[in-house]
Amino acid sequence: MTKLFPEIQQRAERLKPQRCVVSYATDEALLKALTIVKNKGLITDPIFIGPRKLPGMHDFRQAASMQISALMANECHLNQEADLIIQGSEKRQHFITSHLEGGVLDKRAVYLAAFYDGNRKQTFFAIDPLIAIAPTLENRIKQLETVTPFLRHIFKRKVYATALAPIETINPKLPATVTAAVLAQMSARHQFGKFLQVTGPLDIDCALSKVAAQRKGVESKKSGNFDLYILPDTNSSYFFSTFLKYIGKVPTIGVLLSKDRHLLLNSTPSTVSERVAEITLGLVAYNFSGK
Amino acid sequence: MISSLSETEKLAEAAEPVTTAIIAPEDHEFMLAVKDARKRRFIEPVLIGRRAVIEKAAGKVNYDLDTTRIIEVTDRQESANVALDMLSSEEVEMVSKGQITTSYVYRAIIAKMKARQEETVISVQTFWDIIGCDHLVLLTDTGTNIAPSESEKRAILDNALQVMPLLGYSCPKVMELVSDSANLKGEHKHSELEKKPLVKDSRYAYKKLEAQVLKNVILDDHNGLVNLNNLPHIMLMPDLNTGNMIAKLDFFIKDIVRVSCSYTSMGPVLLPSRADVAEGIMREFIFGVALVAQRRRLSND
Numbered sequence: 261m262t263k264l265f266p267e268i269q270q271r272a273e274r275l276k277p278q279r280c281v282v283s284y285a286t287d288e289a290l291l292k293a294l295t296i297v298k299n300k301g302l303i304t305d306p307i308f309i310g311p312r313k314l315p316g317m318h319d320f321r322q323a324a325s326m327q328i329s330a331l332m333a334n335e336c337h338l339n340q341e342a343d344l345i346i347q348g349s350e351k352r353q354h355f356i357t358s359h360l361e362g363g364v365l366d367k368r369a370v371y372l373a374a375f376y377d378g379n380r381k382q383t384f385f386a387i388d389p390l391i392a393i394a395p396t397l398e399n400r401i402k403q404l405e406t407v408t409p410f411l412r413h414i415f416k417r418k419v420y421a422t423a424l425a426p427i428e429t430i431n432p433k434l435p436a437t438v439t440a441a442v443l444a445q446m447s448a449r450h451q452f453g454k455f456l457q458v459t460g461p462l463d464i465d466c467a468l469s470k471v472a473a474q475r476k477g478v479e480s481k482k483s484g485n486f487d488l489y490i491l492p493d494t495n496s497s498y499f500f501s502t503f504l505k506y507i508g509k510v511p512t513i514g515v516l517l518s519k520d521r522h523l524l525l526n527s528t529p530s531t532v533s534e535r536v537a538e539i540t541l542g543l544v545a546y547n548f549s550g551k
Numbered sequence: 552m553i554s555s556l557s558e559t560e561k562l563a564e565a566a567e568p569v570t571t572a573i574i575a576p577e578d579h580e581f582m583l584a585v586k587d588a589r590k591r592r593f594i595e596p597v598l599i600g601r602r603a604v605i606e607k608a609a610g611k612v613n614y615d616l617d618t619t620r621i622i623e624v625t626d627r628q629e630s631a632n633v634a635l636d637m638l639s640s641e642e643v644e645m646v647s648k649g650q651i652t653t654s655y656v657y658r659a660i661i662a663k664m665k666a667r668q669e670e671t672v673i674s675v676q677t678f679w680d681i682i683g684c685d686h687l688v689l690l691t692d693t694g695t696n697i698a699p700s701e702s703e704k705r706a707i708l709d710n711a712l713q714v715m716p717l718l719g720y721s722c723p724k725v726m727e728l729v730s731d732s733a734n735l736k737g738e739h740k741h742s743e744l745e746k747k748p749l750v751k752d753s754r755y756a757y758k759k760l761e762a763q764v765l766k767n768v769i770l771d772d773h774n775g776l777v778n779l780n781n782l783p784h785i786m787l788m789p790d791l792n793t794g795n796m797i798a799k800l801d802f803f804i805k806d807i808v809r810v811s812c813s814y815t816s817m818g819p820v821l822l823p824s825r826a827d828v829a830e831g832i833m834r835e836f837i838f839g840v841a842l843v844a845q846r847r848r849l850s851n852d
Contacts, residue, residue, distance in 0.1 A: 426795035433697060436792055464795065465826045468802035472826035475580070496792040499728060499765075503797055506769050506777050507681065508804035528766075530777075 264376045264511050265383045265537045267414050271544045277304045278543050281342035283333035283359075284326050284350040285310040285317065290526070293535035302543055307342055309333055310349075326350045330358035344546045346539065347526040352390075356516065359523055369518035370403040371525070372410070373501050374541060376511040385411060386489040389497040390525070391516065397439050400490070404443070406517050408456045411488060413548050421447075421488035422467045423460030424496075428478045430461065436492035437461040443490065457482075458490070505530070513538035515545050552719035554687065556680040556808055556834065559718075559841035566844035568595045569644045571836070572634035574656065575600040575627070576649035579611040581823070584832035586614040593840045597622065597643060599630045600651075627651055631659035638817045639663050644843045647821035647836065656822065657695060660815060667816075672696070672706035675813050675822060676714055677798040678838070682806040684779035687718060690786050693798035693811065694822065697791045704750045704787060711785050712755035714814040717845040723784035725750075726760040726768060728793070750787065757785070799824075810838040818843060 263269060282290065285308040295316065297303050308317040309329045323329035329350065336342040337359075347355045371390035374383055387403055388395070395403065404421075411419045423440030430437045440460030447458035459480045466473035466483060473483040491497035505512040511534050516523045524542035529535045553559060571594040576582050586609075588594045598605050598616075602623045609616050624630040631651065637643045648656050657673060664671045675694030678687050692699065692707045699707060708725065715723045727750055760768060760783055771778045788794035801807040812835065813820045819839045823832045 424796065426791050434791070463799070463826075465799045465802050465824060468799070469826070471828065472802065472824075475826045475828065491796065492792040493790075495789045496796045499793050499797050500800075502765050503800055504803070506766065507779065507782075507807070508800065509777070510804075 264533055265374060265513070265541070266381070267383050268374070268537060268541050268544060271414055272300075272302060272540045275302055275543060275547050277301055278343045278546060279304050279307075279341065280344045280346050280539075281307040281309065281333045281336040282346045282348045283309055283355065284323070284329040285314075285348040286312075287349055287526075288314060289532055289535060290346075290348060291316050293532050293539060296532070296536050297539050297543075302540065306346075307336055309336075326354055327358075330354065334359060344524060344542055346524040346542065349526070352525060355525065356391075356523065366518050367399065368402045368406045369516065370406050371514055371516050372407055373497075373512060373514040373527075374537075375501075375504060376537075378510075380485070383414075384487055384489065386491060386497055386500060388491075389494060389501040389514070391494070395493065397442060400439060400443060401446070404452055404456065404458075404490075407488070408452050410517060410545060410548055412455045414544070415487060418455050418457060419487050420482045420485070421456060421458045421490055422462045422480070422482070422486045423458055423490040424464055424467060425461035425492060426463065428461055428463050428466055428476060439492070440490070459486075460490070511537070513541055515541050517545060517549075552686065553841075554685055556678070556687075556810065556838065560837050562844050563593055563837045563840040564591075566593075566840055566847070568592045569840045569843045570595045570597065570642070571645045571647055571839075572597045572599055572637045572643040573647045574630050574634045574649050575651040577601065577604045577608050578650045578825075579608050580827070580829045581649050581832055582608040582614055583612040583829040584836060586612055587829070587833055588836040589619070593836055594645070596620075597637070599624055599633050600649070601625055627655050628658065631655040632662065635659040635663040635817075635820075638815075638820070639667065643818075644846075645819050645821065645839045647839070648823060650825060653694065653822055656820065657813075660813065660820060663817070664815070669816055670706055670709070672703050672710070673813055673815070674707040674710045675794075675798075675811055676711055677794075677809060677811040679801070680808040681779055681782070684782055686720075686780070686782075686784060688782050688786065689715065689723075689784060690788060690794065690798050692788060692791070693794035694813070695791070699790065701750070705753060708750050708753050708757070708785070708787060709755060710814060711787075712753055712757055713816070714812075714842065715784065716755075717842055717849070720784050722756045722758055724760055725757045725785040725787065726765070726783035727787040728765065728789055808834070810835050812839060812842070814842070818846065 307319045309321045309323045309332045313320040333345050371388045373386045423443045425436035425440045430441050443458045444460045470483040473479050504510040514527045597620045599622045634646045638646050661671050674692035677690045677693040691711045801809040819842045821835045821839045823835050
C-alpha cells in the first residue's frame with residue numbers, strides 16, 4: 261500500500277502516545293482509523309462521546325445531543341483527561357465554535373489542508389479552505405506566522421510557498437495580486453524568518469507548471485514543486501481542495517491550527533488510510549505546539 | 552449530445568475551413584498551432600498585428616506566409632478592434648487571441664456588443680473533458696468578472712446557455728457553486744461572505760440543481776463513492792479568484808482536458824492562455840471550429 265503523506269508519518273514516528281476524546285462519535289470508519297492509530301502507539305484508548313456505544317468503544321460516555329457532547333468533550337480537555345479533541349459527526353461550524361478558547365476564533369487561526377501528490381510522492385499544503393473567508397493582509401500575515409514554524413517542523417528544511425492570484429502582474433482591482441506581492445516582498449526581507457520563501461503573485465498555471473511559467477516569463481525554480489499554496493480567499497481555496505479531492509482523487513486531509521489549541525476537524529477523508537493520516541497530522545500539530 | 556472533445560474534433564474535421572481572425576500571432580508556439588490548423592484545413596487564418604514580428608515567428612516554424620492574409624496593425628487595441636469588426640460583419644466566423652493581453656480583446660468585444668445594442672457582460676466558458684465523466688462540463692465565468700453581482704451572474708449563465716445547445720445540451724443541469732466552509736457567526740467570523748446562490752432564472756432553458764455543495768452532488772447516494780457522471784453540465788463560479796484557479800487545475804489533474812472561449816452572438820472568440828503550448832492552442836482552434844460548424848448547421852436548418 262502506498263504510504264500517504266510520508267513527511268507527516270515521519271514526524272509522528274517518535275511521538276509519545278496522546279489521549280484523545282472524540283466528540284459525537286457515530287462513525288465506524290473513524291473508529292477503525294483510531295484503532296490503527298492506537299496500534300501504532302500514537303494514542304491511548306480514546307474517550308468516545310456519542311448517542312450510542314458501538315463495538316470497540318471501550319471508554320464510552322453517552323451524550324444525547326451534539327451540544328452535550330461538545331460540553332463533555334471540552335470538560336475532558338479541561339480536566340486533562342484528553343489532549344486532543346477530535347470531531348466526530350458533529351456539524352463543523354458547531355464543533356469549531358464549541359471548542360475554541362472562550363468560543364472566539366483567534367486571528368492566528370488557520371485551517372491547513374494537506375494533499376498527497378502521488379506523482380511526486382510528496383505532501384503539499386494549502387491555506388485556508390475553511391476559516392478565513394476573505395482574509396485581510398493582516399490575517400494572512402498572522403496565518404503565515406502560525407503555519408511557517410509547523411511546516412518547517414514537517415519538512416525539516418526551508419518552506420517554499422506561492423501566493424496565488426488570477427494574474428501574475430499586480431492590479432489594484434484584484435486585491436489578491438496586491439496581497440501576494442506584499443507577502444513575497446515580506447519574505448524577501450525575511451519578515452517571516454529565514455525558513456519561508458513566498459513567490460507571487462503567480463497564476464495557478466505558473467505555480468503548477470514550470471513550462472507554463474517559462475511561457476509567461478515568470479519562471480520560478482519551484483514552479484510545479486511548491487510546498488504551500490496561499491490561495492486568495494476561502495472560496496478559491498475551498499474549491500481548490502474540493503476539486504482536487506473529488507475530481508482529481510487526490511488524498512486530502514487537514515487540521516485547524518490556532519494560537520493555543522488545535523482542533524482535529526473531520527474533513528470527511530475518502531478512505532480509512534486518509535483518516536489515519538488526518539489523525540496523525542493532528543497529533544503532530546498538538547505535539548509541536550506543546551514544545 | 553457531444554460528450555467529449557474527440558467528438559468535437561470529428562465535427563471540425565467534417566467542416567469547411569473556418570476563416571479566423573488571429574490577433575497578434577507573434578510567438579512560435581502560437582504560430583505552430585496556426586500553421587498546423589491551416590494545414591489540416593480547420594482554419595483559414597487572417598493574421599492581424601505587427602507584420603515584421605509575425606513574419607519572424609512564422610520563420611521560426613517554417614510557415615510560408617505567401618498565401619496567408621496579413622493585416623498590418625501596430626496598435627494593440629486597434630488590432631483587437633479590427634478582428635471584432637471582421638467578426639461582426641461576418642468577414643470571419645471566429646476570432647482568436649494570440650500574444651496579446653486579454654483585456655484588449657475584452658474591450659473590443661464590449662465595444663462591439665454596445666454598438667450592436669447587446670448585453671455587455673462578457674464571460675469566459677471553460678469546458679472540461681474529464682476521464683470517467685459521460686459529458687462535457689462547462690465552468691464559467693473563468694476569466695472576466697471579478698465579483699459578479701446577481702444580474703451579472705444571470706448574464707454569465709445566459710452566455711453559457713447560448714453555447715451549450717450547440718453541443719446538444721438543450722436543457723443542461725446547472726449548479727451555482729457555494730462553498731461548505733465554516734460560516735462562523737458574530738465574533739467568531741473573520742469576515743462576511745454571502746453563501747447563497749444568486750441566480751434565479753434565465754432567458755434560456757436549464758435545470759437548476761437543488762444541491763448547493765459539490766460533494767453532495769458528486770457522491771452517489773447508495774454507496775457514497777464519487778460518480779463523475781453526477782457532475783452538472785454547467786458550474787457557475789462564485790468569483791474570478793475561484794473560476795481562474797479551478798479552470799486551470801488540468802495542470803495538476805491529468806484526467807482533465809481543457810478548452811476555453813468567450814462565446815458571443817457573433818461567434819466564438821478563442822482566448823488561449825499565454826502559457827499554452829501549440830497542442831493546447833490547436834485544441835482550442837478545433838473546438839472553436841466545431842462550434843462554428845454547429846452554428847452553420849443550425850442556421851441552415
